[in-house]
Amino acid sequence: MWAVDAFDVSVVLVLALIALSAVVIVIAALARGGGEVGGWEVRGAWPRVRAVARVTLAEAVRMKIVVVFLVLLAGTLPLLCLTARGDGTIRGQVQMFIGYAIGLTGFYLALLTIFFSSRTLAAEIASRQIFGLVSKPVPRWQILAGKWLGIMTLNALMVAMALGVTYGGVRWLVGRFERELAAELVHRGGLTRDQAEGGINAIRRPVSPAREAATNPVIAALAGSLGWSDDQTVELLLRLPEPTRMNLRRLNELRRQVLVARASIQPDAPDLRNEVEERFELLRQQGRLPTSPHWTPDKVREEIRLSLLNEHLSLPPMRARQWVLKGPPPVSGEDRLVSVRYKLDASIYTGEAALIDGSVLPENTLATRWIIGDPAKGGTFGVVRIEINRAFHEIDVPPHCVEPDGTVFVRLENIDPRRVDIVVPLGEGLEVLYRVASFERNLARAAPALLVPLALLASFGLLMSTFCTYPVAAMVTLSLFAVANSRAFLSEALYIAPYQASPTTLIGRDALRAKLTTTLFDVLSTGKLDPANKTLDGRAIGWAELGREAGTVAGLRGGASLFLAVLILRRRELAAEIV
Amino acid sequence: MIAPSARSPVVECAALTKVFQDFWGRGRVRAVDDLELSILPGEVFGLLGPNGSGKTTTIKMLLGLLYPTRGYARVFDRPPTDTRVKAHIGFMPEESYLYRFLNAHETLDYYGRLFRLDRRERRRRTEQLIQMVGLRGAARRAVGEYSKGMARRIGLAQALINDPDLLILDEPTTGLDPIGARQIKDLIRELARRGKTVLLCSHLLADVEDVCDRVAIMYGGRRQALGRVRDLLSRQDVTQIRATQLDERTVARLRAIIESEAGRRVLAVEHPTQRLEDLFLSIVEQAERDRLATSGVEAARGVSEFLSAGPPGGGAELLETLVAAGQDDVSAAARPEEAVETRPTPVPRFEVLEQLTTEEHAAAFAAPEDRPSGPADETETEDAGGPRPIRLPPGPAPRRDVLERLTQPDEQQSEPQA
Numbered sequence: 001m002w003a004v005d006a007f008d009v010s011v012v013l014v015l016a017l018i019a020l021s022a023v024v025i026v027i028a029a030l031a032r033g034g035g036e037v038g039g040w041e042v043r044g045a046w047p048r049v050r051a052v053a054r055v056t057l058a059e060a061v062r063m064k065i066v067v068v069f070l071v072l073l074a075g076t077l078p079l080l081c082l083t084a085r086g087d088g089t090i091r092g093q094v095q096m097f098i099g100y101a102i103g104l105t106g107f108y109l110a111l112l113t114i115f116f117s118s119r120t121l122a123a124e125i126a127s128r129q130i131f132g133l134v135s136k137p138v139p140r141w142q143i144l145a146g147k148w149l150g151i152m153t154l155n156a157l158m159v160a161m162a163l164g165v166t167y168g169g170v171r172w173l174v175g176r177f178e179r180e181l182a183a184e185l186v187h188r189g190g191l192t193r194d195q196a197e198g199g200i201n202a203i204r205r206p207v208s209p210a211r212e213a214a215t216n217p218v219i220a221a222l223a224g225s226l227g228w229s230d231d232q233t234v235e236l237l238l239r240l241p242e243p244t245r246m247n248l249r250r251l252n253e254l255r256r257q258v259l260v261a262r263a264s265i266q267p268d269a270p271d272l273r274n275e276v277e278e279r280f281e282l283l284r285q286q287g288r289l290p291t292s293p294h295w296t297p298d299k300v301r302e303e304i305r306l307s308l309l310n311e312h313l314s315l316p317p318m319r320a321r322q323w324v325l326k327g328p329p330p331v332s333g334e335d336r337l338v339s340v341r342y343k344l345d346a347s348i349y350t351g352e353a354a355l356i357d358g359s360v361l362p363e364n365t366l367a368t369r370w371i372i373g374d375p376a377k378g379g380t381f382g383v384v385r386i387e388i389n390r391a392f393h394e395i396d397v398p399p400h401c402v403e404p405d406g407t408v409f410v411r412l413e414n415i416d417p418r419r420v421d422i423v424v425p426l427g428e429g430l431e432v433l434y435r436v437a438s439f440e441r442n443l444a445r446a447a448p449a450l451l452v453p454l455a456l457l458a459s460f461g462l463l464m465s466t467f468c469t470y471p472v473a474a475m476v477t478l479s480l481f482a483v484a485n486s487r488a489f490l491s492e493a494l495y496i497a498p499y500q501a502s503p504t505t506l507i508g509r510d511a512l513r514a515k516l517t518t519t520l521f522d523v524l525s526t527g528k529l530d531p532a533n534k535t536l537d538g539r540a541i542g543w544a545e546l547g548r549e550a551g552t553v554a555g556l557r558g559g560a561s562l563f564l565a566v567l568i569l570r571r572r573e574l575a576a577e578i579v
Numbered sequence: 580m581i582a583p584s585a586r587s588p589v590v591e592c593a594a595l596t597k598v599f600q601d602f603w604g605r606g607r608v609r610a611v612d613d614l615e616l617s618i619l620p621g622e623v624f625g626l627l628g629p630n631g632s633g634k635t636t637t638i639k640m641l642l643g644l645l646y647p648t649r650g651y652a653r654v655f656d657r658p659p660t661d662t663r664v665k666a667h668i669g670f671m672p673e674e675s676y677l678y679r680f681l682n683a684h685e686t687l688d689y690y691g692r693l694f695r696l697d698r699r700e701r702r703r704r705t706e707q708l709i710q711m712v713g714l715r716g717a718a719r720r721a722v723g724e725y726s727k728g729m730a731r732r733i734g735l736a737q738a739l740i741n742d743p744d745l746l747i748l749d750e751p752t753t754g755l756d757p758i759g760a761r762q763i764k765d766l767i768r769e770l771a772r773r774g775k776t777v778l779l780c781s782h783l784l785a786d787v788e789d790v791c792d793r794v795a796i797m798y799g800g801r802r803q804a805l806g807r808v809r810d811l812l813s814r815q816d817v818t819q820i821r822a823t824q825l826d827e828r829t830v831a832r833l834r835a836i837i838e839s840e841a842g843r844r845v846l847a848v849e850h851p852t853q854r855l856e857d858l859f860l861s862i863v864e865q866a867e868r869d870r871l872a873t874s875g876v877e878a879a880r881g882v883s884e885f886l887s888a889g890p891p892g893g894g895a896e897l898l899e900t901l902v903a904a905g906q907d908d909v910s911a912a913a914r915p916e917e918a919v920e921t922r923p924t925p926v927p928r929f930e931v932l933e934q935l936t937t938e939e940h941a942a943a944f945a946a947p948e949d950r951p952s953g954p955a956d957e958t959e960t961e962d963a964g965g966p967r968p969i970r971l972p973p974g975p976a977p978r979r980d981v982l983e984r985l986t987q988p989d990e991q992q993s994e995p996q997a
Contacts, residue, residue: 028604034646037661044695051692055678062680062721128676132737135642136693137665575644576599 011516025467036570039139048138052146053153056120060154069112073162077101081169090177090247091254095536097169098258102532105162106450109155110481110526113454117151117461118473126469130574141566144462148562151458152451159447167443174254181251184244189236191226198225203252217256217396218248256337257394261442261540262433264341267323269426272308279304313429314347315422320413327408328434338397338434340372340410345423346389353418364389367416373401374409384415394433408432436540445541446531448550453526455554457481459561466568484526491517527553587656589745589776590618590641594650597636597800610636612800613650620744623767623777625787625808628797629863634780635673637797638749641778642670654745666694669743673750673780675730679723683714683733686722687740694741708736713759727754735763746770747778752786764790784859788812796859798866812858817846 060066080100086092121144124130133143178200185196202225203218223233237245280301283289289300315321328338346366353361361367366389373380381401387393402408410430414422424430437445460480464473483490527549534541595614598606611633618624626634639645640652643660657664677686684705691701709718712732717725722733731754738746748767752760760783767777767790781787787794788808796804804811825833834845 034660036643037658039662047695048693051689055681055689058685059678059680128672128674129678131642131644131670131672131676132690133693134644135665135668135670136690136741137662138693139662573645575639 007513011513034571034573036140039141039570041139045139045142045145048142049146049149052133052138052143053150056147056150057153059120060116060150065112065116066154066158069108069158070161072108073105073158074165076104077162077165077169080104081173084173089250090174091250091258094170094173094254094258097173098166099532099536101162101166101169102446102450102535105159105166106453106532109158109162109450109454110457112158113151113155113457114461114477114481115474116154117147117458118465118477119470120147120151120465121462122465122468122470122473125465125574128575134574140569144466144562144565144569148458148462151462152455155451155454155458156447159450163443163447167440170259170439174259177247177251181244181247184240184247188240188244190239191236195226200251201225203248204255218252221252253394256396257339258536258538259439260435260538261437261439261445262538263328263436263540263542264431264433265325265327266427266431267325270309270312272305272312275308276301276304279308310423313423313425315412315414315424317414317416317419317421320411321424323410323412323430325408325410325432327402327406327432329406338399338402338408338432340370340395340397340408340430341392341433342394342412342430343390343392343425343428344368345425345429346416347421347423350389350416350418350420355417361386361416361418366420366422368422369413369415370395371411371413372397372409374403374407375411380409392428397432433538439535439538442535442538442540445543445546446535448546449529449531449534449541452529452546452550452554453484455550456526456558456561459554459558459565463561463565463568466565466572480524481526484521484524487521487525491521523557525553586620588617588653589620589655590616590624590778591653591656592616592637592641592650593652595637595640595647595652596649597633597640597645598648610800611640611647614797614800614802616795616802616805618776618778620776621771621774622792623771623779623790625791625794626778626780626797627782627784627787627794627859628803630782632797633800634797635749636800638747638778638780641747642668666741667744669738669741669746671731671734671738671746671748671751673753675722675725675727675734677722677730677733677737680721682721683709683718683736686733687737690737690740696741704740704742708739712736712762728756728759731755732759735766743775745776745778747780749780750782751779752781752783760786796862798863799871801871803862803866 081097084093084097084100086094086096121130124133134140182193182196182200185191185199186193189196191199199222202221205221219230219233219237222228222236223230226233228236237248240248280297283300283304289295344366350361350364350366352363355361365386367384367386369382369384371380371382372395379400381398383395385393385395397408410432412422412424412430414420416422457477457480461473461477464476468476529541529545529549531541533539592614595611595616596609597611599608599610601607614633614637616637626637628634636645640647641654641659643658643665646660652659654664655667678689681689687705687708688701691704696704709715712735714729714732714736717729722730725733731751735748735751738748746767748763751763751767755763764786767779770777771790771792777790779787779791791808793805793807794811795802830848834848837843837845
């Protein structure tokens with residue numbers, strides 16, 4: 001039964017309207033004779049394209065558009081830097097600043113690109129300045145290419161400036177923290193200024209993992225820098241107040257987990273097809289398959305799969321699970337820092353609990369034991385953690401626990417006495433992280449990542465402006481941007497597809513709806529790169545990923561928009577008035 | 580690259596029509612209607628017409644800014660939308676369509692780059708052009724700050740940056756002071772001398788008359804007249820004898836000879852003042868009288884009927900107005916065919932004039948005589964002070980004896996003979 005509802009009616013109406021307009025426009029364009037003749041030569045194009053790009057850049061700068069956005073960025077970023085709080089820790093501060101700085105940069109520049117790309121051609125046509133351009137031997141595709149290049153040059157300069165300010169802000173925040181910490185070491189720890197600063201600097205550099213494995217990274221760093229033994233260093237630390245010790249640890253975390261670029265390896269999603277079939281067969285034999293026509297065999301299988309998945313992901317009390325993760329590629333020579341990162345989910349809220357030895361398990365925590373390393377070989381690394389539920393935590397893996405081929409064995413034991421099920425979600429539930437680049441390098445890679453969606457917006461803005469006036473072109477491009485950015489929200493709001501359902505199980509109207517809207521979102525999307533979140537999380541922006549996104553978003557979709565723009569501009573009577 | 584060939588027309592329009600449509604595709608404005616035009620290399624061609632007659636639309640079609648509805652236009656034997664053609668064209672638009680945020684130097688440099696001039700050449704031409712148009716002092720100011728005259732000068736400079744073979748000027752002298760206007764005219768003449776072709780579009784008829792070789796006059800999108808300026812402006816039904824200053828007695832004697840012996844009327848004895856403006860107006864008036872369609876402005880015509888003094892007149896009053904108009908109301912049909920191509924007009928109302936002639940005049944009209952050769956030659960060589968030779972209509976020719984009388988030296992005359 002396919003009951004027609006308002007969604008279907010509106011989709012049909014919108015599609016019909018778009019199709020009708022497209023047909024009318026195309027027929028009108030083809031019926032009218034004329035259009036640019038020739039002009040497709042590529043030889044000799046570069047000087048003209050460059051000339052148009054220069055003037056476009058000059059327009060942006062001298063017409064004060066750029067100044068407005070410069071002031072916005074240059075004003076907001078330092079302000080953010082000064083007011084960032086996060087969760088109060090230095091890590092929270094830095095992460096919040098990086099996240100907002102890069103996010104705002106992307107947002108402001110998207111707005112700048114939208115408005116400027118919609119305006120530059122449309123205003124030139126409306127004010128007839130284009131007569132001067134078109135009466136010269138410049139093919140119209142070169143005009144568009146030049147304008148696009150000018151816009152992207154502007155964006156590149158603004159991105160470079162914004163990332164520079166972001167980097168400066170991060171250094172300032174961390175530097176201030178380190179100075180305060182050094183002062184503490186001097187006043188409370190009795191160190192000289194040089195010793196204190198040396199010690200802080202040592203924490204910044206990743207020390208040999210072998211050394212760190214023996215003791216604590218902070219102790220190792222300080223001992224190495226001061227030239228003291230471990231015991232002496234521990235004594236020093238005990239002299240310091242607890243907050244200072246916390247800060248030292250936090251600085252260490254900041255340096256190793258945030259201000260770094262790391263690649264991640266996650267366990268594969270389990271292939272449950274055989275189990276699903278077995279269970280299905282079992283149910284069928286027992287005659288317990290649902291009889292209502294609503295439950296097709298595919299739907300039943302999906303339900304079975306979901307419940308098996310849940311079983312697979314959750315860890316009952318006093319149980320353990322082992323993962324074998326194909327870890328980082330082996331690196332000869334230098335030691336590599338590897339860590340295991342996880343975010344567990346207790347099925348219920350855990351209240352306070354008292355243990356037999358008198359200590360108390362705080363509320364909303366989980367008690368777990370982690371054992372890393374191949375159990376068959378011995379020499380594993382084990383640690384007990386009592387940590388906040390539903391938060392990210394990390395364990396540094398000693399190098400001897402990583403197999404020569406890079407495999408990492410991870411075992412999780414649910415030792416919480418409160419008898420809760422622990423769920424290890426897919427995706428961010430468990431992963432192995434290893435460092436591939438520095439923070440600076442990652443930040444540099446954030447630049448092209450930011451430019452990819454801007455390239456698409458510029459192409460689309462130019463396309464709209466070839467046949468619309470500036471306000472209309474800007475509005476349509478802005479809508480595209482808004483839709484692309486609210487994909488998650490819109491999917492949920494429109495109830496496009498039931499949560500976690502795989503597309504094969506949807507039938508009829510639901511399947512069509514899901515397909516339509518996912519296709520629409522894919523076409524309108526401005527890319528999946530998320531430089532803000534990646535950088536603040538210390539995750540590397542990979543070249544392969546970057547290349548892929550640049551190819552599909554900027555290259556394919558942006559290129560298609562520009563090509564269409566060229567076709568339209570070639571046919572357009574530039575002196576005809578649009579009323 | 581296209582090399583314009585020697586004598587093929589630089590610009591050619593055949594049945595060129597442009598109908599502007601509204602959003603729904605209905606034809607709204609017939610801006611150019613069936614235009615035939617041919618501009619030869621090296622000539623200065625003027626395109627005239629009242630506002631809305633289709634001049635600028637024609638130019639835009641020649642530049643590929645508009646596409647013809649029917650017919651075609653060709654520039655250097657290629658369609659106007661061919662980008663290669665534009666390398667040989669310079670266009671000075673009516674309004675300043677320049678980038679407000681660039682200064683004069685940067686504007687010319689930009690356009691120079693679009694023509695792929697190398698840096699040295701660009702710089703050289705930019706300097707020379709800025710000097711030529713007199714903007715040296717303001718070369719580094721943004722064009723947006725320029726006065727209208729200055730903007731037009733830089734507009735002219737950018738039209739010349741590529742040393743074009745065809746220069747299209749839309750209202751070149753508008754907005755310029757007299758010095759600038761004179762400069763432009765001199766420039767046009769100089770360019771023509773160098774073999775460039777110039778297409779000029781203007782309302783300032785005096786300027787067009789000064790520089791153009793040929794003109795086309797448009798009204799309502801159609802070409803109303805086309806020909807050499809000289810030919811268009813000559814009037815065949817009137818003989819004009821230009822002499823150096825004559826005294827009253829001589830004038831009276833001439834008048835007597837013409838009226839009594841030759842049987843002709845002396846229309847006027849005065850210092851010559853005919854200008855292109857009169858021709859222009861007469862054509863527009865004719866067109867309006869014929870109620871030709873136009874989408875542009877119609878010339879203002881006198882005072883509304885209910886406001887003018889006295890009742891509307893009949894034939895006699897018509898006569899009065901026609902006679903009193905003097906040099907107005909030229910009959911278009913009276914011009915010789917070979918010198919001028921004119922739109923064939925419907926039956927002119929100037930038949931009234933013919934009916935007004937006396938019997939003896941009618942006889943003279945009815946019996947055309949051969950053109951006299953000898954005295955005519957003499958007459959034509961009498962050329963003191965540079966007046967034009969007398970042209971005689973092929974129709975009713977003046978009698979030989981009359982001419983002899985006119986050209987005989989009088990004792991009273993003091994001027995030297997040619």
